[in-house]
Amino acid sequence: MGVALGDIVEKEEISLESLNGKMIGFDAYNIIYQFLASIRGYDGTPLMDSEGRVTSHLSGIFYRTINIIEKGIKPVFVFDGKPKELKMKTLTERTKIRTEAIVKHEEALKEGDLEEARKVGSKALKVNEEMIKDAKELIDLMGLPCVQAPSDGEAQLSYMNARGDIYGCASQDYDCLLFGAPVLLRNVAIVGKRKVAGRSYYVEIKPERVELKKVLSSLGIDRKKLIWIGILIGTDFNDKFPNIGPKKALDLVKKYNSFDDITKNVKNAPTFDYHEVEDIFMNPDHCDDYLLDFRKPDKEGILSFLCDKHDFSKDRVEGYIDKLEKNLSEKGGQSSISRWF
Numbered sequence: 001m002g003v004a005l006g007d008i009v010e011k012e013e014i015s016l017e018s019l020n021g022k023m024i025g026f027d028a029y030n031i032i033y034q035f036l037a038s039i040r041g042y043d044g045t046p047l048m049d050s051e052g053r054v055t056s057h058l059s060g061i062f063y064r065t066i067n068i069i070e071k072g073i074k075p076v077f078v079f080d081g082k083p084k085e086l087k088m089k090t091l092t093e094r095t096k097i098r099t100e101a102i103v104k105h106e107e108a109l110k111e112g113d114l115e116e117a118r119k120v121g122s123k124a125l126k127v128n129e130e131m132i133k134d135a136k137e138l139i140d141l142m143g144l145p146c147v148q149a150p151s152d153g154e155a156q157l158s159y160m161n162a163r164g165d166i167y168g169c170a171s172q173d174y175d176c177l178l179f180g181a182p183v184l185l186r187n188v189a190i191v192g193k194r195k196v197a198g199r200s201y202y203v204e205i206k207p208e209r210v211e212l213k214k215v216l217s218s219l220g221i222d223r224k225k226l227i228w229i230g231i232l233i234g235t236d237f238n239d240k241f242p243n244i245g246p247k248k249a250l251d252l253v254k255k256y257n258s259f260d261d262i263t264k265n266v267k268n269a270p271t272f273d274y275h276e277v278e279d280i281f282m283n284p285d286h287c288d289d290y291l292l293d294f295r296k297p298d299k300e301g302i303l304s305f306l307c308d309k310h311d312f313s314k315d316r317v318e319g320y321i322d323k324l325e326k327n328l329s330e331k332g333g334q335s336s337i338s339r340w341f
Contacts, residue, residue: 002173003230008246009174010218011208016188019207020072022167023292024185025147025157028077030171031189032127032135035060038190049311057131058310061138062302062317064189066324073188076145076166076292079132080153084280086237086272134310141302142324143295148287152236155179155284165292168209177212178230178281180223184210225253227281228262231270237277241268297324 039056040046046056065075139146149156157169158179168183169176176184186208216222221229232249234240244252244266256262259274299321306312 002171002175003178003235004233005174005177005226005229005246008219008229008250009177009210009215011186011210014207014209016068016071016073016207019167019185019188021074022072023074023076023165024168024170024188025076025078025160025166026189027153027157027169027171027173027176028079028135028146029127029153030173031060031077032057032131034172034190035064036127049309053134053310054131055310055312057127057135058138058306059312060189061135062142062306062312063320065142065144066320066327068189069324070327074294075170076147076160077135077139078147078149078153078157078160079136081148081150081285084151084237086277086280138302138305141298141305143297145290145292145294147290147292149285150287151285152179154181155280156286157181159284159286160290174210175230175236177210177215178223178227178235179284180212180281182212184212186210219250221250221253224278224282227278228253228259230281231259231274231277232262235277235281237280238270238272238274241266241270297321299325 035057036046036054039060046054047059049055068075136146147156147160152175154169154171154173154175157166157171158176158181160166161169161176161181161183168185169181170185170188172186172190174184187205188207190205212223216226219226229246229249231238232241232244232252233246252262252265256265259278263269263274302321303314303317306317307314
């Protein structure tokens with residue numbers, strides 16, 4: 001879910017074309033959940049192959065990534081590693097929510113209530129090791145860089161961004177800002193009209209850029225105090241403080257220069273070590289031995305993996321491979337093949 005900073009963070013609407021020639025790091029788990037939520041059948045059921053294996057995420061990684069590459073964007077995928085102990089509670093709660101959604105989805109299907117099935121289907125998201133393994137294999141076959149983070153993928157992305165190895169971090173969550181990422185990019189992989197959950201209308205989703213320097217300047221705080229706001233309203237590593245939203249949290253961190261003073265003011269002693277949470281964001285785990293090399297796609301390998309193993313349409317897959325190869329070789333300028341390989 002990430003930290004809910006949306007109400008106080010300054011965002012700039014951009015076009016995908018403005019990212020032409022730039023290397024963008026994608027939070028792999030975040031984008032996989034996006035694809036699982038959005039690429040579903042009329043009854044809310046994810047796409048599957050003849051063996052019953054979920055393929056919604058593979059469809060998104062393949063087709064939507066190629067559409068992104070058409071804009072001249074060079075995608076890098078970063079995967080989560082071992083979660084911090086403090087994050088286990090959050091992950092357990094998410095698993096419970098998803099398990100309940102899966103049960104409700106199955107019940108709705110049995111009762112023939114397709115509207116309810118669609119409604120809860122996007123919440124019935126379950127990612128297993130096989131799905132992650134398949135995602136990594138497909139990314140590799142497409143010739144795109146895949147980085148394994150030691151812990152949080154967003155922490156690794158933020159480190160790579162701060163070093164200047166990637167232009168920005170593509171994620172729907174704002175956590176990268178707390179980890180120190182200079183540039184957060186939202187809605188990069190889900191551009192277009194999307195149905196509002198539980199409603200009968202659609203909204204236009206457009207890419208956004210959030211710059212950490214501008215956020216801190218507009219709020220009149222430093223990064224540590226931004227982290228304090230996150231701790232107050234809840235992060236993946238701690239529960240939120242009662243009755244405190246982003247705006248009240250901002251007022252508190254601007255008023256006090258000590259988190260202890262803040263807790264005294266709100267009269268709510270945390271049940272966790274806030275210093276530990278603060279340190280996770282200020283000094284995140286990361287690796288340095290990553291390679292951001294782009295290779296030519298393995299056409300035969302992709303066809304075997306998607307079509308033979310997972311029942312994708314051979315004609316459509318071949319068309320997209322041709323589209324990918326043609327785009328890389330004929331775009332010219334910053335997106336020409338010479339700048340990729």
